[in-house]
Amino acid sequence: MSDLFSGVQYCGTHMARRSVGRCAYCGRPLCGLCASRGREGQLYCARALCWIRLLAERICGRIGIPRGGVWAPRVATVCVVALLCASVMPAAAKLMPNSSQSPRSSEYPGGLSERDSAESSAKPRPDGEAQVQRVAFYRPPASPVSRPELSDAPSTQAAHLEWFDALDNIEKGCSERAEIALTFDGGWEANATPFILDALRAERIRATFFLTGLYMKRYPETVRKIVSEGHEVGNHTWSHPHLTTMAVDGQQNTLPDVTRETVIEELSRAEALFRELTGKRMVRLWRAPYGEHNPEIRAWAKDAGFLHVYWTKAEAGEEGNGLDSLDWVADPSAPIYRSSEEAIRTLIGSARSGGIILMHLGTQRSVDQFHLRLPQLIEGLQRQGFDFVTVSSMAAQLAIASTEGDSSLG
DSSP, X not given: OBOXXXXXXXXXXXXXXXXXXXXTTTOOEEOTTTEEEOTTSOEEETTTTXXXXXXXXXXXXXXXXXXXXXXXXXXXXXXXXXXXXXXXHHHHHHHSOOTTSOOOOSBOXXXXXXXXXXXXXXXXXXXXXXXXXXXXXXXXXXXXXXXXOOOOOGGGSGGGHHHHHHOOEESOOOTTSOEEEEEEEESSOOTTHHHHHHHHHHTTOOOEEEEOHHHHHHOHHHHHHHHHXXXXXXXXXXXXOOOBSHHXXXXXXXXXXXXXXXXXXXXXXXXXXXXXXXXXXXXXEEOOGGGXXXXXXXXXXXXXXXXXXXXXXXXXTOOSOTTBOOTXXXXXXXXXXXXXXXXXXXXXXXXXXXXXXXXXXXXXXXXXOGGGGHHHHHHHHHHTTOEEOOHXXXXXXXXXXXXXXXXXXX
């Protein structure tokens, strides 16, 4: 349209904007927002796609179809579809998987093939503050880091069998090695497990998990994920039963209904389910539920092929519960209750070489959940110079130190 007084041309669509020319097809005044310039410099209506209509009419003229005929709109539609395909297909091709790759014939339990495992492990480790945000704002990287398959610990080699068989309990590793083992017990709840796995993956840490048969039966995919990410899994019995009178009289006396057959069945059933789910054997380690064990029970477990693992207790004259996080205490009025902040501070302050930290894969706390501060615990231990190892690795080092007469045995 034009101003009646000044004669200035304005855009037919955006009436407040001055026209920069007219459409070569329909003659409408165009502004810079709605004009599209063709190869020969002509202007066309970008929104009305007049240049496509003009192209369709030219094609119709070439093949003898008169302008305005019924076939002209159809040819224009074909032109639009062809142009859209030409612009979209290259981008879509980048998103399509490479069909030349061979099928995933050999897969890990978690679904990663050997090729995927190698590619993901070759990716650079993400850095920066966004990765190490704390507590509820922590966001681990989205892509999983592949782990190597678990293998039998060096402690099972022939050179160390005599010492390994003679031992029935591990509470800490070599005191001269700046190493710490993170251990997680899974009894029946798994509401903290996803965050824990993400935090460990973000820092490329392998940990030791002790799982019950009930946990594995309830969360089979979680168990496969734990294994696929390279963590080692030990036995936590089938049903998490009480084994001693600790809860009654504070003593570690074997309960009357607990027998050798009871202990072996609890451990054997859990291991059988683990092998069924993952196709692998558990590491030859177990942890007694509730920390209830004694030499008799440990000897029965050794008959089933499992070495007992406790957690590092407080040193003589030292207050507290050693490296037990007490994350399982949910009642704030309980004498041993710790806030998550206090628990982290205590663990970092009590950390020592060869320490074994006890944590859990589930929580009954609705607020102030300990596992949300796991990245903070990891960072605090790293600042003290600790490396993170599995319990089987600690056992191997203990075996080597034992055969060499090392005085650093824990």
